[in-house]
Amino acid sequence: MALPLKALFASLLAIASTLSDLRVATAAVAHHRSSSWRHAAHRVAGNRMHYHHPRRAHVHSGNHHSPAKHNRPKFAPGPWKQAHATFYEGGSGTFGGACGYQDVVQQGYGYQTTAVSTAMFNNGQTCGACYEVKCVDNPQWCQLGQPSLFVTATDLCPPNYNLPSDNGGWCNSPREHFDLAKPVFTTLAKDYTAGIVPVQYRRVPCRKQGGVRFTITGNPYFNLVLVSNVGGAGEVVSVQVKGDKVPWTTMQRNWGQKWETNAMLVGQSLTFRVRASDGRFTTAWHVAPPNWQFGQTFEGKNFK
Structure with a gap:
């Protein structure tokens, strides 16, 4: 009977060892998944906070309607x-x-x-x-x-x-x-x-009368938009435009506060999103009607 008992004892030890290894592996997987989720959440938050460089044109998917709001404080005076x-x-x-x-x-x-x-x-x-x-x-x-x-x-x-x-x-x-x-x-x-x-x-802070102004010039293949009368920080670091058929498109700084894109925008209602140097943004929804013409100026919501 001694041999069977030794075999049984060895089998029990093997089973215990296997269960221990399984618990360790399960914990490792759980830790890795938790870490990955935290990392993914960090990446998502980072992407929402990322301000596209004005010299790199980029077209967003039409599913991205608005950036995350962070309730940033209003622009305050700086040091002397x-x-x-x-x-x-x-x-x-x-x-x-x-x-x-x-x-x-x-x-x-x-x-x-x-x-x-x-x-x-x-x-x-x-x-x-x-x-x-x-x-x-x-x-x-x-x-x-x-x-x-x-x-x-x-x-x-x-x-x-x-x-x-x-x-x-x-x-x-x-x-x-x-x-x-x-x-x-x-x-x-x-x-x-x-x-x-x-x-x-x-x-x-810039205190302006009226809203942010968008003056559209150019031609059907090259749109040049002057952004002016900007309140709050006053400095514009990013401009995006969206049409009825064109998804959110990041415009490039041409010079000064003139922003360009070669997106085909003629015949579409236009929405502009302006981001200032303090990270705040304002969106002028459908500020230009579908029958807008080059040379016209449209006024949207300003920074408060």
Whole structure:
């Protein structure tokens, strides 16, 4: 009887070992699945937060109707910084040059505009950003006691590397500099003979009348959309368009705040989605009717 008992005992040990291994394997699978789900959830959240680079056209599936909402806080004023300010000649049709704003008065900016140095321009992304500027540390030329000047960045102050940065090359990198529209320079300085004045400045929320404006130009094979009068952060980092037959399509920044796509949009009601530099977005649903024409401007919901 001894042999059968030994065999039985060995069989029981084998069964126990198998059950132990099964429990370990089951736990490992459960851990792996949990980890994979967490990873997948992270990827989904990451994709919802991903802002498509404006220079890479991308067409989304028509099933993606709206990005996840994150209840981001409203854009708040930034820290005060030091810079200098000059002025430049021009008119309503020229003060919006490098940003694509054909007429700053018609676009809602008035003459409270400024060109910014290359270090601030950020390849056109800064177009539309708003600043509070005040003259400081120069009683001879500053308008002491005057309220701050609030301006929108609508142009580029190009560098001049033939001149030193502290003597004529005011907009050379890495200097942060404001070249104000001439009509508003004397809000800060006593008169134009001041030439250049030291200033303090900070980013502030843009407060615009009306909604975000979309001016459509181009032709049936090339759509160029100027996005203007943007409130909140003011800076636009991504624009998407959707038609009745065309799914969400990410437009590319052409220059300034002009955005392009070769999607066939003629004859369709158009919806635009604008994402600002603070991560917030606004969607202008069916802002352009199916019979829209090139050269027309449409106004959608603005950032609050």
